[in-house]
Amino acid sequence: MSEIERYIAPNQLDDALEALAGGPVTIVAGATDLTPQITGGKRVYKATLMNIQHIEGLNAVTKKDGKIRIGSLVTVSEIRGNPMLKKHGGILCQAANHFASEQIRNAATIGGNICNASPAGDMIIPFLVLGAAVELARWQDDRIETRSVPLDEFFTGPGRSVARDDELLTAVIFDVPPENSIGFFRKSGPRPALEISTVSIGIGGDFSDGTLKNVRVAFGAVGPTALRGKLTEAALEGKTLNQDVIQAAALAARQDVSPIDDIRATKWYRTHLIGVFTEELLNNVCQN
Amino acid sequence: MAEDVAFKHIEKTSLIGKRIKKPDAPAKAIGKTRYINDMVLPQMLYGKILHAGRPHAEIISIDTSEAEKLAGVHLVITAKDTPDLKLGFVKDNAPLKSKVLCERDEVAAVAAESEAIAAAAIKLIKVSYKDLPGVFSAKDGLKKDAPQIQENFPGNKSLKFKFKHGDLAEAEAGSDIILDHVFNVHYVTHCCMGTSCAIADFDHNGKLTIYSQTQYPYNYKMDLAPALGIDPGDIRVIQPTTGGSFGAKLDVYPYEPVAAILAQKTGRPVKVLFDREEEFINSPTRQPAAIHLRTGCTSDGILTFRSADVLMDNGAYTSWGPTVPVIMMRTVSGHYRVPVIDFKAQAVYSNNAYAGSFRGYGNVQMTYATAQHMDMFAEELSEKHGMDPIEFHLKNAQKSGEVTPQKSYLRECVLAECLTTAAAASDYVNKHKTYTEACTEEGRYKRGIGLASSIHNAGGAKIHKSDGCGTILKMDDYARVTVITGASEIGQGIDAVISQIVSEELGVPPEHVTLVNNDSDIGPWDVGVHASRTTFIAGNGAKRAAIKAKKQILAAASKQANVTAEELDLRGGYVVQDKDGAAVIRLDRMLRQMHFQPTPDVVMVSDYYEPNSELEGKDHISDHSAAYSHAVHIAEVVVDTYTGEVKVEKVTMAQDVGRVINRMGLEAQMEGGLAFGLGFALSEEMIFEEGRLLNPSFRDYKVPTAPEMPEIEMHFIESDCEEGPYGAKGIAELPTIVIAPAIANAVYNATGIRFLNPPMSPEKVARAIWEKKQADS
Numbered sequence A: 001m002s003e004i005e006r007y008i009a010p011n012q013l014d015d016a017l018e019a020l021a022g023g024p025v026t027i028v029a030g031a032t033d034l035t036p037q038i039t040g041g042k043r044v045y046k047a048t049l050m051n052i053q054h055i056e057g058l059n060a061v062t063k064k065d066g067k068i069r070i071g072s073l074v075t076v077s078e079i080r081g082n083p084m085l086k087k088h089g090g091i092l093c094q095a096a097n098h099f100a101s102e103q104i105r106n107a108a109t110i111g112g113n114i115c116n117a118s119p120a121g122d123m124i125i126p127f128l129v130l131g132a133a134v135e136l137a138r139w140q141d142d143r144i145e146t147r148s149v150p151l152d153e154f155f156t157g158p159g160r161s162v163a164r165d166d167e168l169l170t171a172v173i174f175d176v177p178p179e180n181s182i183g184f185f186r187k188s189g190p191r192p193a194l195e196i197s198t199v200s201i202g203i204g205g206d207f208s209d210g211t212l213k214n215v216r217v218a219f220g221a222v223g224p225t226a227l228r229g230k231l232t233e234a235a236l237e238g239k240t241l242n243q244d245v246i247q248a249a250a251l252a253a254r255q256d257v258s259p260i261d262d263i264r265a266t267k268w269y270r271t272h273l274i275g276v277f278t279e280e281l282l283n284n285v286c287q288n
Numbered sequence B: 001m002a003e004d005v006a007f008k009h010i011e012k013t014s015l016i017g018k019r020i021k022k023p024d025a026p027a028k029a030i031g032k033t034r035y036i037n038d039m040v041l042p043q044m045l046y047g048k049i050l051h052a053g054r055p056h057a058e059i060i061s062i063d064t065s066e067a068e069k070l071a072g073v074h075l076v077i078t079a080k081d082t083p084d085l086k087l088g089f090v091k092d093n094a095p096l097k098s099k100v101l102c103e104r105d106e107v108a109a110v111a112a113e114s115e116a117i118a119a120a121a122i123k124l125i126k127v128s129y130k131d132l133p134g135v136f137s138a139k140d141g142l143k144k145d146a147p148q149i150q151e152n153f154p155g156n157k158s159l160k161f162k163f164k165h166g167d168l169a170e171a172e173a174g175s176d177i178i179l180d181h182v183f184n185v186h187y188v189t190h191c192c193m194g195t196s197c198a199i200a201d202f203d204h205n206g207k208l209t210i211y212s213q214t215q216y217p218y219n220y221k222m223d224l225a226p227a228l229g230i231d232p233g234d235i236r237v238i239q240p241t242t243g244g245s246f247g248a249k250l251d252v253y254p255y256e257p258v259a260a261i262l263a264q265k266t267g268r269p270v271k272v273l274f275d276r277e278e279e280f281i282n283s284p285t286r287q288p289a290a291i292h293l294r295t296g297c298t299s300d301g302i303l304t305f306r307s308a309d310v311l312m313d314n315g316a317y318t319s320w321g322p323t324v325p326v327i328m329m330r331t332v333s334g335h336y337r338v339p340v341i342d343f344k345a346q347a348v349y350s351n352n353a354y355a356g357s358f359r360g361y362g363n364v365q366m367t368y369a370t371a372q373h374m375d376m377f378a379e380e381l382s383e384k385h386g387m388d389p390i391e392f393h394l395k396n397a398q399k400s401g402e403v404t405p406q407k408s409y410l411r412e413c414v415l416a417e418c419l420t421t422a423a424a425a426s427d428y429v430n431k432h433k434t435y436t437e438a439c440t441e442e443g444r445y446k447r448g449i450g451l452a453s454s455i456h457n458a459g460g461a462k463i464h465k466s467d468g469c470g471t472i473l474k475m476d477d478y479a480r481v482t483v484i485t486g487a488s489e490i491g492q493g494i495d496a497v498i499s500q501i502v503s504e505e506l507g508v509p510p511e512h513v514t515l516v517n518n519d520s521d522i523g524p525w526d527v528g529v530h531a532s533r534t535t536f537i538a539g540n541g542a543k544r545a546a547i548k549a550k551k552q553i554l555a556a557a558s559k560q561a562n563v564t565a566e567e568l569d570l571r572g573g574y575v576v577q578d579k580d581g582a583a584v585i586r587l588d589r590m591l592r593q594m595h596f597q598p599t600p601d602v603v604m605v606s607d608y609y610e611p612n613s614e615l616e617g618k619d620h621i622s623d624h625s626a627a628y629s630h631a632v633h634i635a636e637v638v639v640d641t642y643t644g645e646v647k648v649e650k651v652t653m654a655q656d657v658g659r660v661i662n663r664m665g666l667e668a669q670m671e672g673g674l675a676f677g678l679g680f681a682l683s684e685e686m687i688f689e690e691g692r693l694l695n696p697s698f699r700d701y702k703v704p705t706a707p708e709m710p711e712i713e714m715h716f717i718e719s720d721c722e723e724g725p726y727g728a729k730g731i732a733e734l735p736t737i738v739i740a741p742a743i744a745n746a747v748y749n750a751t752g753i754r755f756l757n758p759p760m761s762p763e764k765v766a767r768a769i770w771e772k773k774q775a776d777s
């Protein structure tokens, strides 16, 4: 653990971004990823520790002009209990239900989950299924400069993303899904609570007359980053769901992923589970 | 007669079997309890140990100069500073090492002003190692060209056990079915919520006070002394509140003498406290074993023989782990009526982690094997001969008065009642049949029901020369009772039980009984909290001491009331007439009257209770426990045959408890014990690669969480043990022992697959089911 020289907790976004522009800063939100990484020696503090929890305007969930915007400080518990999201982004609530435990959910922010860039980050999967983009802000020429990055272009490796050191993730934004949209999430681990995903999967799209369109499939913990299942999507796009299509999709899903062996699971098991869950979720879609 | 007793009548009531609150529970629940981990002594330094982090190596050099220069560091020590100090069951271990034999080996230690400084200093110690080829399994340790681990143990051979009874060849010839399997029981660890901690403090006369989590304070002195080169008499053990032990603290481990040596050399109190990762790597494990079990049976369902050949990975040093065959063989020879026995066990040194004692002590491992063999017989006999599975178990279940081949005398034996009670309550036979039929049908989720039982010592286990416990009881002028007992409280609830027993005898509320049991300079001897013995042994001691006190009081009262002592009783804080409960005098008054007279009569009594058991002995033929008990678990599971997840929905248990003392404590022990067995069966596993632990964290070592606990239906069978207090038997290990094979048998019922190698993790189960499907198609 290296020494923290300065601790700041700005209330305003511009103060925070100015501080970020000014030098090495460790950002902390709920600290549920950061603290174990520091105490486990996997990471060291930079000179300035910035608590972003007091920044105004980053903790709202809003629906406006056909878009849903979730501030980066919104916690997993807030997602879980949000009635508007239950209606328009149910897959987010499903993922929140399976996330850690009550205490961790109360502290964990979605900004932290995304910026931690773990291939097993559970909130990333539903956001990928919803086709979300992240909003990144930085201080440039004495003003706030923002850019939007589609989430499926955000991650570059485990713990790595396209976000610059002087950028703060301010929100996740996605189009309000159409009325006929569906979305399902599933994760696996030997325990029902407090579990890091062995694999996770989300499937969503517009579903009418037994046919899926605008399909998005995302997988977690089966590669260096959470990823979109392009072959699976192709196997499903525009198809009328039946057992043959479902089996073909499950096969495609197994080809989409390239998991590794580690102490939590072997490559075989992860691949096997991806097939099982793809089938399971598509059966859920049929029954829906 | 004093006025306040006129017309007062107190009925005879009993607290035995009632729910008594654990006195320390509220403070623990609200976080007020100060555990040893929280303790700070004036002038205290913080000790930290440098562990080798490699399994087998020569230490070429150690440079401590940088660490010594760091501001706030008082002392750095290495093996050079601790010559000739030994510890362990066969004295093969040392506080600090001059050669590395396993990952956890203690290479150097620091005492510093703060934890942070101590941690920084440890990083500044430079050690140059020469890595050596290692031994990472018992099998490899036995190979001719295997590296030699411990100098004094040629061929890497550690402890060895043997027991034979009857003619094996003849028994085999007389068997219609012979089962032959190897069960590989894995590494798990205790996961005490309070990590290992010791605080050592020397006075100027050379006497050591050690604040310890130990479960056996009196023999602990004997084991710690040679690790310090001092006299055991110069050690005082204080046991502050601990966050769990479960067998992990039934030996002296290097961090304890290291704390003491640092304290001795710095002249300051020194505290060593592990963080969670250190705890995982540097604590004892459960003894792993490869159990080659063979069992014979006739077509009439009568067991003919059992032979077990057990190979144990000893790890680098010998703690209590490799002594578990002492109990394993009692299971082989005593789990049901088995006439012919052939038991062998050999422990082999390796460069792996080493095991200590752990709740269930060898029986968790052995019952995983024997109870599955019983299920395999039941399956085959029912399939081929139409025998009812419960009938098969009952045919072989011992009855009261039977004696096992090792001479365990089953005085009160209710295994049959346990079997029939649990089977009836869970509708075992019907469900088992239904699920067997459904097993081969299509479908993702499969239900299964599984039965297992076991036997365990329930009145201590005389592996030391004394299995006794001392008790000193005094009453003050206000009728408050203080019980000074040798028995330790490590969370298991002897505090509530002793209060309850004393309260039962002396007619005072349990809240008026104070327990003093955490200072070896005060308490009388006890062999320790282990072997499910404390309620039985210390409970008997407390009862006997309380009866002595009662006699003394009633003798004094009888003189006053002009009746015989036999006509009097103590109830509700009064001396009363036994026949109608008419109050004679308030108890506190009585005590003051006894006290304040020319020849004072003060209540201060003592007792030393030694159970009527026999010393284990070298040939293992002895009635080593004052009681034995049985339990039956029936587990109902749902297996997701796609993901391999096993959900235990319900467990019906029937256990011979002798007699219920504190019902709440008993239920809690059943639940807690079951949770241990559940983790062992399904999710907990220490994963080693070449002697290094790969998952030293709660993220990757999966202890069951609350939602995984099944519904538990408990049936307490009261066999009324003649020797036990009020008929009670020891109870705390059986729930851990029996559940895992019950789950394994249920998983078999659901899937048709036997899991000989726990844990039945989702991946293992999914893989086995998938492979079976591939083979079938």
Ligand SMILES: Cc1cc2nc3c(=O)[nH]c(=O)nc-3n(C[C@H](O)[C@H](O)[C@H](O)COP(=O)(O)OP(=O)(O)OC[C@H]3O[C@@H](n4cnc5c(N)ncnc54)[C@H](O)[C@@H]3O)c2cc1C
Binding pocket: A026, A027, A028, A029, A030, A031, A032, A033, A034, A035, A036, A052, A072, A098, A099, A100, A101, A104, A107, A108, A109, A110, A111, A112, A113, A114, A115, A116, A120, A121, A122, A123, A167, A168, A169, A170, A194, A195, A196, A197
């Ligand atoms: C016991 C336990 C269980 C867990 N279970 C799960 C689980 O089931 N599923 C799961 O997905 N995760 C789980 N986690 C991980 C963690 O809780 C989540 O990833 C959480 O969402 C992180 O959010 P946080 O606010 O705590 O992030 P922090 O720890 O505060 O930050 C995480 C990282 O993101 C950076 N960061 C945070 N906010 C921003 C921002 N706005 N802009 C730029 N960078 C930022 C930080 O600098 C840091 O690098 C668990 C953690 C623990 C300790």
